[in-house]
Amino acid sequence: ILPLVRGNNLPDLIGKGFTNPPVCKPPKGSNQDQSSYDRIVMLWGNVEELIRQFTIIFVRSRCAPYIKAYQSFSKTVETAKRQQGKVFIEDINMHLAGYLEIAIVPDVYFRIGETIFHFLIDEFQDTSPIQWRNLFPLIENSLSQGGSLFTVGDTKQAIYGFRNADYAIMKGLERDNPFPSAEHSVRELATNYRSKKRIIEFNERVFKKNLLRNDEYREAGKRSGLTEYVQEPREGEKEDGYVAVSLLERNDDEPPERLKIQELIEELRKRGYYYRDIAVLTQTNEDAVSATTWLNEKDVPFISYSSLDVRRRTITGEIVALMNFLDAPTDDLSFGTFILGDVFTKAVSKEYSGIDIGRLREFCFAQRENHPLYKAFQETFGGLWKRYFVGLFRAVGFLPVYDLVTEIFAVFRVFDTLSGEEAALVKMLEVVKDFEGGGFNSIKDFLSHALDDDSGEKWEMAVPTNTNAVQVMTIHKAKGLGFPVVIVLLYEVKNRGFEYIIEEKGSTVCLLKINKSAAACDEGLQDLYDQERMKEMVNRLNSLYVGFTRPERELYVVGVKTRDTAYPFVLLPTDEFLPSVTTQKAVEKLSITSVALPSCPLLHRNRQFEFPDSAEEFMSIQEKQRGDFIHRVLFYLDCVGDSSKTEIKEIIKRAREDTWSDYPGEETEALVMAVTGNHEMAEYFRAVPGREIRKEQEYSDSAGRLFRMDRVIIDPGAITVIDYKTGGNKEALEKYRAQMRNYMKILGEVYPGKSISGIIAFVDLGEVVRIR
Known part of the structure; x- marks a missing residue:
């Protein structure tokens, strides 16, 4: 203890033992020694109490720096959200909870626009406290007026505590009726319509016996309902099903589970199962990746639900790296990642035979100290820079994110050079479209969105239902699904502690850093720790239950253990469900029905946007906003x-x-008066x-393309179209002439028999160009 104190390592004192004092008890009759001993024991007790108090303070203050950092910018974030009209x-x-606390229920329905009398809540076991708090007054009001509440759920499958x-x-709702105005009825569905008899018996041995x-886990099982449920197989079921438990000794060098899973799938195939009938369920994404590797060794087709996220694919990473570079050109890592990737090298190999990946690697190595890297690339590969990057540089900040991504696809012709990645590329476009649909249109925001783990489902590709492949996924992903055969791969689960524990006291919330030894110092901390530990054990048991109840016909549990008493192996009835020495009977092989569809390849845009060399054709954001403002003023003006x-x-x-602008009124008024007072206008x-x-x-x-025209004057015998242009130059006049002639052609088709003329009005220059 003394070295820790002297070294100012006070957190390491937490959990130190104080059962025995640092001195031995003196023999009887030694009064002086006994007095000294008693004093040392008293001081020892004081030290123990001080460390106990320090532990409590440490636990409650450990997260304080993070809270202060959050508080320092939270007001700024709230202000930004209000200014941008965004709600996370x-x-x-x-927000709903805050509103419902001050509003009466009829007012809520008034804002919704209709009254809801009947509520159906599915997966009710996954409801959060704040969701229930928001729904409760609405349900209570509906029930008091003859409405209904119908909830469906299974607490044994509550696996979303995180x-x-x-x-x-x-x-609580099963046990008590919180709505006095309504009848309360609870019904348990006793028939299992998915699994065969033997699988149901296996689960009863695990959880009810x-x-x-x-x-250690008994109380958690009781709370979840795992120890007292009732399930029976369907009446008239002819097959019993099959369950086998195999416990293997862990060997990281030569994983025995690899061979076991490969043999199981080969044997199942021989007995008539299709690959698509088989699912491999794992506890973590990492285990799922390992399982797919083992299947790949035997050329077994598979769909990994852990790899459906297109962000895990190399091509997506390369495109995101390019967007990172375009957003921050000094990011050498992103630029180097892209030019050494498949997207760039395959595009270059199609047009420049003398440049390959080897030469690009040599360039990156030679220029590793030359910052920024893209400047050296411009000098060394000027032709490549102009061909592939100049247009994209011009597009950033002008094109919306979706258009920028499609431009990247067109520039590097990814659908031609990497046709095998079409599904991932299309999914990326869908994500960008949804991102913009949410009101966001910043490349920086999109790059942050791409790093957001919570947005994972949005990036996942859809899987065809008739694909003949083994399905590999985590148990969480398998919730709600069923498969003829399930292989559950299990490893020992260890207690790793908690990152933090939340303590709620009224409107106050504290983040506490509690471990087992710290919890033992205080009764209140111990209660919080025990509650969190109980939630964790319930979640573990429920996850195990979900995995074991996915199969319809056959279940194979493959456990990899280091000790027999570890969780979850301590719960498995190994002796009762040993692998059978006799081969299981063949199954009736159902033919995979398929409908021959005509080939319908997707068509992709490969034509690039044209970005003229004239810098004057590009307006800054301020210039564009000013132009929009002047156009809006002229829009409201009918006649003078x-x-x-x-x-x-x-x-x-x-x-x-x-x-939402504040341009000078006198200046704008003068411009408008000059336009309307022009002798030709x-x-x-x-x-x-x-x-x-x-x-x-x-x-x-005639092709269905829409064109918005600033002002069209329709007289009995003539049509005149006016197009306003702001800014101080006329360099793009020929382009404007071509645009006006196109307008006139369209109007000629819409109003046949009338003479058509056009006027280009340069508002800031006070000039007019007529087109006839």
């Missing part, structure tokens, strides 16, 4: 009369509100009998 998904339930789901909500004998100045001032005020801002004016009207050409 994780905030929705909290998402704050609380199975105790369902257990062995679990009840286990002192005697009261035009007053009217224009009101229009400018309205346009400011629409565009004034006649088109007058009220004329029989005249119709359309502003920002969309017209379609």
Whole structure:
């Protein structure tokens, strides 16, 4: 203890033993020694109490720096969310709870637009406390008016405690009726419509017999309902099913489970099962990856649900690396990652035979001290830079994220050079589309979204239901699914402690760093630790139950142990379900029905956007916003009369509100007056009998493409279209002429028999160009 104190390593004092004092008890009759001994024991007890108090303070203050860091920027985050009109998904339930605390139920229904009388809640065991708190007053109101609540769930399958789901909500509703105005009825479904008799018996041995004998996990099983449920096979079931438990000694050098799984799948195939009839379930994603490796060794086709996330694929990583580089050009790692990847090297090999991966590696190695790397690339490979990167550099900041990604695909022709990755590429486009649909359009936000683990399901590719392949997934992924044959791969589960434990006291929440030794120092900490430990054990047992109840016909449990008393092997009835020495009978082989569909390849855009060399054609964000504002002012202007100045001032005020801008009113008013007062333009801002004016009207050409025209004046015998241009240059005049001629052609088709003319109005220059 003394070296720890002197070295200022006070946290290491937590858990130190104080049972025996540091001195031996003196013999009887030695009064002086006894007095000294008693004093030492007293001081020893004082030290023990001080360390106990230090432990409590340490546990409660360990997370304080993180809380302070959060508090320092949380106000800024809230301000930014309000300014951008955004609500984080994780905030929705909290906002609803806050609203429901101050609002009455009829007002809630008024805002929804209708009254809900009947509630059906599926997977009720996965309901979180705040979700139930939000629903409770609405359900209570509905039941008082003759409505109903129908919940469906199974507390034995509550495996989402890490998402704050609380199975105790369902257990409480089973036990007590919290709604006095309604009848309370609980029904347990006793018939198992999925699994055969032998599988049901195996689960009863595990959970209703062995679990009840286990002192450590017994209470967790009782709380979840695993020790007292009732399940029977379907009436008239002819087959008993099959279960085999194989416990293997762990050997990391030559994993025995690899050979076992390979042999099982080969034997199942010989007996008539298709690959798609078989599922391999694991406890973790890492175990699932190992299982797929073993299947791959035997050329067994498989679908890994742990690898459906396209972010795990090399091509996605390369494209994200390119986007990182475009967002931050000094990021040498991202640029190097991309130019050495398949996307770039395969595109280059199609057009530049003299440049291969070897030369690019030599370049990166030679320029490793030359920062930034892309500048050296420009000098060394000028042609490649111009061919592949110049256009993308121009596009960043101007194109939306979706258009930028499609441009990347077009530039490197990924659908041609990497056709085998088509599914991953299409999924990436879908994710980008959904991302923009959520109101986001920043490349930086998208890159953060790509790193967000919580968005994993959005990145997963859909799996065809008729694919003949072994399905490999975690037990969590398998929840709700069923398979003819299931192989459950189990490893010893060890207690690893908790990152933090939440203590709630009214409106106050504390984050505590508690381990087993720290919990023993205080009764309150011990209670919190025991509660969290109980939740963890319930989750473990329920996960095991979910895995063991997925099979329909056959279940194979492959356990890899280091000791027999470890969880979950201590619960397995190994002796009763040994692998059979006789070969199981063949199964009736059902033919895989398939419908021959005509080939329908996807068509992808390979034409790149055109980015002219003239820098003046690109507007800054400020210039674009100013142009939008002036267009909005001119949109509201119908005709110019005697009261035009007053009217224009009101229009400018309205346009400011629409565009959230604050451009000088006098300057804008002068520009508008100059446009409408121009001798070639004034006649088109007058009220004329029989005249119709359309502003920002969309017209379609013969191919169905839409074009929005700023101002179209429809007179009895003539049509005039006006296009406003802001800015101080006319370098793109030829482009504007071509655009105007296209407008005139479209209008000629829409209004046959009328003369068509066009006007390009340069608002800032005060000039007009007529097109006839």
